[in-house]
Amino acid sequence: MDMTNIFPKFKINAITYLLFLTFVLTGHIKNIILIFLIVIVHELGHIFFLKLFKYEIESVEIFPFGGFTKSYKYINTPIKQDMFIYIGGVLFQFFLLVIFYFLEQNFFISNQTYNLFKTYNLSILVFNLLPIRPLDGGELFKLILESFCSYYKAQKIINFMSIVFLGIFLLINIKFNLNNYVIISFLLVKIYNLIKEEKVYLNKFFLERFMYVFPYHKIKNETKENLYLLKKDTYHYFYAQKRYISEKELLGRKFDINSHF
Numbered sequence: 001m002d003m004t005n006i007f008p009k010f011k012i013n014a015i016t017y018l019l020f021l022t023f024v025l026t027g028h029i030k031n032i033i034l035i036f037l038i039v040i041v042h043e044l045g046h047i048f049f050l051k052l053f054k055y056e057i058e059s060v061e062i063f064p065f066g067g068f069t070k071s072y073k074y075i076n077t078p079i080k081q082d083m084f085i086y087i088g089g090v091l092f093q094f095f096l097l098v099i100f101y102f103l104e105q106n107f108f109i110s111n112q113t114y115n116l117f118k119t120y121n122l123s124i125l126v127f128n129l130l131p132i133r134p135l136d137g138g139e140l141f142k143l144i145l146e147s148f149c150s151y152y153k154a155q156k157i158i159n160f161m162s163i164v165f166l167g168i169f170l171l172i173n174i175k176f177n178l179n180n181y182v183i184i185s186f187l188l189v190k191i192y193n194l195i196k197e198e199k200v201y202l203n204k205f206f207l208e209r210f211m212y213v214f215p216y217h218k219i220k221n222e223t224k225e226n227l228y229l230l231k232k233d234t235y236h237y238f239y240a241q242k243r244y245i246s247e248k249e250l251l252g253r254k255f256d257i258n259s260h261f
Contacts, residue, residue: 012062019182034117036062038093038124043067045092049085053077063186066128066135075151075205076214079143079233086136086143093125127183130169132162134190151205152228155198162191206230210251225250 020032043060046069050057058070097118104114129137138158145154166187173180194201206227208214216235225238227250236247 009057010060010062016062030113031116031120034113034120035124038096038117038121039063039067041092041096042089042124042128043069045088045090046085047088048092049081049088053081053085063182066124068134074208074212074214075201076208076212076232078215078217079147082143083140086139089128089136090125093121097121130165131158132165132169132187132191133158133194135187138162146232150229150231152202152230155201159191159195159198162187162194166191206251206254209247210255227251227254 020036024032039062043062047057047060050069050071050073056072058072060070061068100109100114100117100121103109104111128135129140131141132138133142138161141161142154142158145157149157166184169187170184173184209230216233218231218234220231220234220236221244222229222236222238225240225245227247230236230247237244238247238250
């Protein structure tokens with residue numbers, strides 16, 4: 001697994017530099033080192049599984065509250081693979097906790113440092129598991145929905161849930177805190193873009209299934225021609241004009257350029 005080309009793709013967001021400077025000026029150097037370490041290790045968890053499944057990393061951006069890893073990955077990748085990729089950050093944080101526990105038990109670090117680490121580690125873990133896209137929790141919940149619903153319906157439900165849970169997060173953290181406002185602003189922009197680009201992602205989902213062959217695990221027969229019924233990990237046949245037609249044939253009609261002239 002080649003990891004040599006990963007670190008040049010790391011970049012630190014400008015707001016992160018500002019927060020780091022604030023911590024340094026106020027004498028909280030240990031705090032920022034611990035936060036930075038946790039965030040990096042969390043993202044390495046995602047990167048590990050992306051590389052394990054042979055996906056190319058596009059970029060890794062570090063924010064004050066976490067990271068954001070982008071990869072050249074298809075939408076139609078198997079749900080189980082995606083589950084491992086999104087859980088990877090949590091697993092690596094757990095491994096880091098074990099390491100810090102060992103260091104504290106063997107007196108390499110103080111109990112105070114260990115407790116401070118545990119507080120930040122738990123906070124980042126809980127935050128990342130909130131059911132809000134593009135956080136890990138939101139993406140994991142979307143994958144669960146995709147196991148039962150069509151891609152179209154799962155996308156609609158999780159985007160709506162993201163708005164609801166972001167509203168709850170805002171109410172809980174309404175008091176002034178620079179980091180909270182940075183987090184909320186970031187998530188608002190991300191959710192807005194995801195909703196605005198729903199159709200783009202849906203068409204990409206369709207186009208991938210038309211152009212490539214994926215390892216489908218189920219076959220499903222539909223009683224009407226409707227591409228919005230397509231599910232991940234499932235190959236569909238549609239009953240029309242007293243015969244079944246494959247999703248590839250139906251997608252062929254959608255993307256057949258000649259039919260538009």
